Amino acid sequence: MVGGLSVTVGLFAITLVFSIPLGVLVAGLRMSKNQLLSNLTKLYIWIFRGTPLILQVVFFYYGLPNLGIRLDPFPTAAMAFVINYTAYFAEIFRGGIQSIDRGQHEAADVLGMTKAQTMMRIILPQAFKRVLPAVGNEAITLVKDSALVYVISLSDLLRVVTVASIRDFTVTPFFVAAVLYLLMTFVLEQVLAYVEARFSYYE
Amino acid sequence: MNETGVPIVEAQGIYKRFGELEVLCGIDLKVSKGEVVALIGPSGSGKSTLLRSINVLERIDRGSIAIDGSPMVQETQGKAQYVSDTELRRMRRKMGMVFQNFNLFPHMSVLENVMVAPVQVLGRSKREAEEKAMDLLGKVGLLDKATNYPYEISGGQKQRVAIARALAMDPELLCFDEPTSALDPELTGEVLKTMQDLARERMTMLVVTHEIGFARDVADRVVFMDRGVVVEEGTSREVLSAPSHPRLKAFLGLVDR
Numbered sequence: 001m002v003g004g005l006s007v008t009v010g011l012f013a014i015t016l017v018f019s020i021p022l023g024v025l026v027a028g029l030r031m032s033k034n035q036l037l038s039n040l041t042k043l044y045i046w047i048f049r050g051t052p053l054i055l056q057v058v059f060f061y062y063g064l065p066n067l068g069i070r071l072d073p074f075p076t077a078a079m080a081f082v083i084n085y086t087a088y089f090a091e092i093f094r095g096g097i098q099s100i101d102r103g104q105h106e107a108a109d110v111l112g113m114t115k116a117q118t119m120m121r122i123i124l125p126q127a128f129k130r131v132l133p134a135v136g137n138e139a140i141t142l143v144k145d146s147a148l149v150y151v152i153s154l155s156d157l158l159r160v161v162t163v164a165s166i167r168d169f170t171v172t173p174f175f176v177a178a179v180l181y182l183l184m185t186f187v188l189e190q191v192l193a194y195v196e197a198r199f200s201y202y203e
Numbered sequence: 204m205n206e207t208g209v210p211i212v213e214a215q216g217i218y219k220r221f222g223e224l225e226v227l228c229g230i231d232l233k234v235s236k237g238e239v240v241a242l243i244g245p246s247g248s249g250k251s252t253l254l255r256s257i258n259v260l261e262r263i264d265r266g267s268i269a270i271d272g273s274p275m276v277q278e279t280q281g282k283a284q285y286v287s288d289t290e291l292r293r294m295r296r297k298m299g300m301v302f303q304n305f306n307l308f309p310h311m312s313v314l315e316n317v318m319v320a321p322v323q324v325l326g327r328s329k330r331e332a333e334e335k336a337m338d339l340l341g342k343v344g345l346l347d348k349a350t351n352y353p354y355e356i357s358g359g360q361k362q363r364v365a366i367a368r369a370l371a372m373d374p375e376l377l378c379f380d381e382p383t384s385a386l387d388p389e390l391t392g393e394v395l396k397t398m399q400d401l402a403r404e405r406m407t408m409l410v411v412t413h414e415i416g417f418a419r420d421v422a423d424r425v426v427f428m429d430r431g432v433v434v435e436e437g438t439s440r441e442v443l444s445a446p447s448h449p450r451l452k453a454f455l456g457l458v459d460r
Contacts, residue, residue: 106260107306111320111372112296121319125310202310202352 004160005180007074011146011156012184015081016139022082023089024124030094041090048087054148056080061152077149085142092134096127129199136192143184157181209272210235211297211376211407212257216278217266219252226252227263228431234376237405241418241439244428245454250411253428254380257409258300259291270294271375296324299369303381305361307353307368313340314349317368325372332371339367343397359390363397370401377401379410395421415455419443427451 030041048056060080064071071079100123108118147158157180161173212234219227226249234240242250255261257268259275262285267277275294276285285291308316317336321327327335340346343363348356353364362382369377379398383391395417402408402421412418418425418439425442427435427450435448446452 101306103302103304103306104308107300107302107308109260110258110295110298110300111368112292112324113320114292117323121323122308129310203354 001157001160001164001176004155004157007149007154007156008143008146009184011074011078011081011149012142014078015085015142015146018082019085019089020135022086024093026086026090027093027097028119030090031097045087045090048084049091053080053084053145054151056084057148058151073149073152073154077152077154081142081145085138088138089135092131092138093127095134096131097123099130100126132192132196132199136189136196139188139192140185143188144181208236210269211271212409213269214253214257215267217253217256217263217268219249219256219261219263226431227256230266230428230431230433232257232426232433234407234409236375236407238424239402239406239408239410239422241422241425242409242411242428243413243415243418243425243454244434247430248428249431250428251380254378254409254411258298258378259285259295260300271297296372297375299372299374299377301362301365301369301377301379301382303384305353305358305365305385307361307364309353311352312349313345313351313353313356313364316353316364317371320368321371336367336371339370340364342370342400343367344393357390358386359393362386362394366394366397366401376407376409379408379412381411381413383412383414415443427454429454 026041026044029037030045032038032041057077057080061073061076064076104122104126105118108122113121146156149156150159150162153159157177161177164173165171210233212232214230214232217227217230217232218225228249230249230253232253242254244250252261256263263276263283265278265281265283267283268275271294273294274286275291276283278284286294308319311319314333314336317339318329318332321332321335322329337346337349340349343366345356345360345363345367348360348364353361356364366377366382382398383394386394391414395414398408398410398417399421410417410422422439425436425439426433427442427446427448429450435442435446435451442451443455446455
């Protein structure tokens with residue numbers, strides 16, 4: 001059970017740590033004036049938001065070896081999750097960035113700030129605050145999506161309890177799993193509430 | 204007024220259109236150092252667009268603009284050619300801008316709003332920037348609001364912070380785009396007074412305004428625009444007390460009461 005929990009939590013943590021910064025980066029590429037970059041990014045987002053995550057996980061697991069890339073199940077799952085969640089986060093961040101008033105760009109402009117300074121100091125800090133609820137939503141979904149790795153025989157929480165349930169002829173393990181998922185999302189909600197409170201010092 | 208020096212702004216033959224709409228149709232404008240120029244005119248006359256063009260918030264289609272004697276945009280073969288972005292940023296530092304809607308940074312305290320550009324753009328130390336910022340906040344009468352956030356202060360106070368923020372960059376020209384239009388009438392006075400103080404210190408200012416009283420009392424020169432052209436310009440006394448053009452007469456009759 002502890003092993004299953006650590007796979008779930010590990011996958012959750014790795015996905016968030018990588019896909020949030022990558023999401024900001026991809027959002028930037030998506031808004032790029034370079035049409036090629038912007039269109040390639042659109043294509044990537046379309047593919048990874050437009051197909052089931054479970055399909056992507058299976059595809060990476062069975063497909064990559066055909067390309068000569070052999071990875072253990074966990075890195076394979078982590079890769080698929082990061083690529084998938086980055087696509088979602090990119091669109092969330094793009095929405096956040098574009099929701100910031102034009103006047104903020106203009107004010108930074110006339111003060112002589114560079115585009116990078118404007119982004120880092122003025123736009124992103126405000127955009128982050130606005131997208132926090134949406135990011136929190138994704139994070140909660142991610143806890144539960146992690147159960148999908150079950151299909152590539154990774155021993156996450158769901159797989160561990162399923163095995164236990166079959167072995168012992170009882171559904172109790174599923175209740176235990178449900179309680180554990182609820183506990184994880186409860187803790188996560190507290191963290192999110194704390195972060196939102198930290199950002200609520202203005203307006 | 205400094206008649207011999209290089210003008211801080213010299214714009215010639217400015218044309219600018221938004222789609223089908225020709226907003227600026229051959230505008231000339233010159234602002235000398237130490238001068239306060241009021242740009243007046245009905246809504247849609249192009250006065251804000253002209254101001255924004257000088258600040259490079261809009262790019263003109265044709266014409267030339269020189270800032271403090273060096274060309275920022277020049278016309279070659281009927282098209283406006285701008286200098287490089289780096290050069291533009293450098294020239295922009297000579298100009299400050301105060302917006303109608305303040306555009307303060309909401310996630311920063313009043314003090315941080317005034318400090319951020321000197322630290323980031325001019326590379327000043329935090330201590331130096333803070334000292335100067337406190338100085339300026341004192342000057343606009345907001346020392347006690349330094350740690351407040353923009354949402355906690357009134358519109359008039361916001362606009363004075365915006366003025367302090369622009370002054371923190373030591374601009375040679377301060378531009379105002381209808382600085383009191385978003386304010387309740389009882390709050391316009393404090394902003395106009397701050398501007399009047401600046402004028403007394405011989406700060407060069409270019410002010411787009413609907414406040415005819417301000418133009419009359421504070422501006423050295425008044426430029427009246429309508430439908431994308433300068434219809435009449437001269438000293439505030441000439442333009443406001445003895446208007447010659449019928450459109451200006453109508454405009455003054457309309458707004459001055």
